[in-house]
Amino acid sequence: MRIPQTSTDAAMLLTLLFPLLSAADGGFDCGRLVKDKVSFDFKELSGARSVMISDSSKSASYLNTTYTVDICRPLKRVDDVPAEKQCPHGTRVCAIERDIKKDGSSDTIVDAYPIAGQLIENGGKNMDAKWERLKASKSHSDEGKEGLRMEMNGGFRKDADGKKRKQKSIIEFVCDEDKTGLENLWDPEDKYDDDDESWKRGEDEGQKEDANKNYDPAASSLKFVSYKEDATDSDLDVLRLEWLTKHACEKEKEKEDAAKANRWGFFTWFILIAFMSTATYLIFGSWLNYNRYGARGWDLLPHGDAIRDVPYLLKDWMRRVVSSVQGGGSRGGYAAV
Numbered sequence: 001m002r003i004p005q006t007s008t009d010a011a012m013l014l015t016l017l018f019p020l021l022s023a024a025d026g027g028f029d030c031g032r033l034v035k036d037k038v039s040f041d042f043k044e045l046s047g048a049r050s051v052m053i054s055d056s057s058k059s060a061s062y063l064n065t066t067y068t069v070d071i072c073r074p075l076k077r078v079d080d081v082p083a084e085k086q087c088p089h090g091t092r093v094c095a096i097e098r099d100i101k102k103d104g105s106s107d108t109i110v111d112a113y114p115i116a117g118q119l120i121e122n123g124g125k126n127m128d129a130k131w132e133r134l135k136a137s138k139s140h141s142d143e144g145k146e147g148l149r150m151e152m153n154g155g156f157r158k159d160a161d162g163k164k165r166k167q168k169s170i171i172e173f174v175c176d177e178d179k180t181g182l183e184n185l186w187d188p189e190d191k192y193d194d195d196d197e198s199w200k201r202g203e204d205e206g207q208k209e210d211a212n213k214n215y216d217p218a219a220s221s222l223k224f225v226s227y228k229e230d231a232t233d234s235d236l237d238v239l240r241l242e243w244l245t246k247h248a249c250e251k252e253k254e255k256e257d258a259a260k261a262n263r264w265g266f267f268t269w270f271i272l273i274a275f276m277s278t279a280t281y282l283i284f285g286s287w288l289n290y291n292r293y294g295a296r297g298w299d300l301l302p303h304g305d306a307i308r309d310v311p312y313l314l315k316d317w318m319r320r321v322v323s324s325v326q327g328g329g330s331r332g333g334y335a336a337v
């Protein structure tokens with residue numbers, strides 16, 4: 001669900017009142033990932049972003065795997081590529097494996113599978129995105145880290161026997177003040193229909209290719225960590241990526257925003273509860289008065305007399321205030337006759 005910045009407070013109220021609303025589609029707003037009242041905004045990282053790893057252990061060819069992530073929305077497929085050579089609709093994290101002959105004689109896609117996403121063939125509801133703040137993590141290995149760890153599920157891959165293996169991705173967004181997160185990314189051969197990116201690609205195709213020639217995984221902001229079978233579930237493979245970016249830093253302003261949102265949330269609840277209690281009291285009291293004493297009109301209300309007197313009390317009080325002000329003025333200005 002995409003929420004405009006200006007209505008953050010309204011959105012906050014909505015999410016308070018209807019916690020299920022924002023999670024109803026299983027998706028999330030990449031511009032406002034909130035954990036422990038700290039908000040992360042990854043909108044700047046949106047688009048198809050890739051990391052490539054190469055296995056050169058075979059003598060005649062490389063096995064290059066490109067992992068592409070769009071943290072903000074599903075990757076868009078292109079029409080002129082066969083279905084088995086790209087990831088299905090709804091994929092957020094896609095893996096494409098190619099076999100490239102070292103002598104350059106051929107370059108074939110040997111496998112393409114979704115690691116995570118809301119995939120139609122899986123019912124479309126099992127991405128089950130979760131995120132965890134690294135600062136709040138109890139794990140030893142997270143000590144001193146700042147950022148967000150995000151888990152996305154829903155992918156599958158057919159093994160050699162045609163059996164489906166579950167896939168999931170764990171991306172660690174780690175705070176690095178000096179990086180936007182878009183430095184030295186791999187420009188995949190597999191094009192995604194990306195509205196934001198297409199004009200940039202078209203503009204300087206040659207330069208991009210050069211960039212890939214000098215691709216240095218160690219210098220890239222998006223890093224491959226591992227892809228292997230889960231330690232506890234032998235039907236599951238886990239892809240781990242690390243993304244160095246300043247957007248994973250917990251900035252002062254964001255903390256303030258979060259605190260403000262929290263205060264606003266408290267007041268909303270306070271007023272809501274006060275209003276509800278008053279209403280309940282009045283309704284229940286009226287009902288009691290009606291049933292017990294057959295009361296009608298003003299008598300229905302609990303403390304009906306007191307409430308009825310309020311306007312008179314107010315008027316009286318106003319009169320006193322006014323007269324004391326006038327009296328105070330006249331005392332200084334005019335002498336008594």
Ligand SMILES: *[C@@H]1O[C@H](CO)[C@@H](O)[C@H](O)[C@H]1NC(C)=O
Nearest residue numbers: 052054056062064100107189
């Ligand atoms: C595959 O990986 C090798 C080794 O890193 C690299 O030189 C080559 O450019 C890559 N090719 C493609 C198409 O990914």
